[in-house]
Amino acid sequence: PAAGAPVLRVAEVKQVFGGLTALESVSFELRHGEVLGLMGPNGAGKSTLLNAISGVTRATSGTIELEGERTERLESNAVSVRGIARTFQTVRLFWDMTVLENLLVGGHARLAGFLPRFLSPVPFVRRNERRTVEEAEAALAFVDAWDCRDRRASSLDAYQQRKVEIARALMTRPRVLLLDEPAAGLNESETRDLARLISRIREHGIDVILIEHDMDLLMGVSDRIIVLDHGVIIADGTPAEIRTDPAVLEAYLGS
Numbered sequence: 632p633a634a635g636a637p638v639l640r641v642a643e644v645k646q647v648f649g650g651l652t653a654l655e656s657v658s659f660e661l662r663h664g665e666v667l668g669l670m671g672p673n674g675a676g677k678s679t680l681l682n683a684i685s686g687v688t689r690a691t692s693g694t695i696e697l698e699g700e701r702t703e704r705l706e707s708n709a710v711s712v713r714g715i716a717r718t719f720q721t722v723r724l725f726w727d728m729t730v731l732e733n734l735l736v737g738g739h740a741r742l743a744g745f746l747p748r749f750l751s752p753v754p755f756v757r758r759n760e761r762r763t764v765e766e767a768e769a770a771l772a773f774v775d776a777w778d779c780r781d782r783r784a785s786s787l788d789a790y791q792q793r794k795v796e797i798a799r800a801l802m803t804r805p806r807v808l809l810l811d812e813p814a815a816g817l818n819e820s821e822t823r824d825l826a827r828l829i830s831r832i833r834e835h836g837i838d839v840i841l842i843e844h845d846m847d848l849l850m851g852v853s854d855r856i857i858v859l860d861h862g863v864i865i866a867d868g869t870p871a872e873i874r875t876d877p878a879v880l881e882a883y884l885g886s
């Protein structure tokens with residue numbers, strides 16, 4: 632797609648959990664070539680929105696389109712095959728596996744759960760989704776975690792874990808990458824390094840939605856920002872516009 636063309640279209644997405652409306656009627660577009668920041672107070676519905684887009688939960692109503700194809704009824708594996716990858720607010724890795732094994736098994740949590748610890752996951756990955764060691768090493772090199780490849784995931788520090796999770800997401804060759812608070816638990820220099828990594832991901836033609844509490848990171852790396860409050864988009868603009876938006880200020884002060 633051309634720069635600026637809509638890649639992902641979210642239209643009137645509503646998410647109800649029992650008596651709670653977590654998303655009211657959320658509509659926005661992710662355009663090609665951009666990092667779209669997603670901010671809002673705790674409980675605003677940010678993770679819920681990424682869950683709906685990635686098929687982790689099914690939206691109560693509304694439509695989601697990736698390059699013109701509807702995805703809102705697909706399971707998360709099918710959404711991932713279509714080209715939407717994500718990371719989670721709390722890093723999800725297979726902690727007893729090595730970094731390389733984590734990348735080779737991909738996001739197939741159910742599959743990995745069946746495997747005894749001494750078995751390599753590789754032969755079990757379905758043929759059409761086979762991931763090669765070369766691809767995994769390239770993804771690890773891209774996120775600057777290649778030297779961690781033979782380490783057990785549980786032995787990594789917070790930033791290494793985050794980079795491995797991002798590398799695993801990149802293994803699916805996504806069109807769109809959803810990052811849920813990737814800087815949580817990182818120090819300042821790691822956060823700056825993460826900002827550069829996100830920019831490099833964008834330069835590779837992958838469009839990014841970034842949820843982040845670190846405002847310097849979010850404002851620095853996002854081309855455009857949307858702000859959620861109580862499941863409703865209350866602002867949409869450039870970082871400079873969002874910084875001075877009275878509704879945004881009020882949402883944060885009032886929360």
Ligand code: ADP
Pocket residue numbers: 648651653671672673674675676677678679680
């Ligand atoms: P944020 O990521 O913006 O902090 P969330 O999307 O995690 O907010 O949560 C939005 C609201 O939806 C919260 O009130 C939360 O408790 C609720 N919520 C999220 N997921 C579920 C769920 N699976 N079942 C019930 N309530 C949920």
Ligand code: MG
Pocket residue numbers: 677678679720
């Ligand atoms: Mg969240």
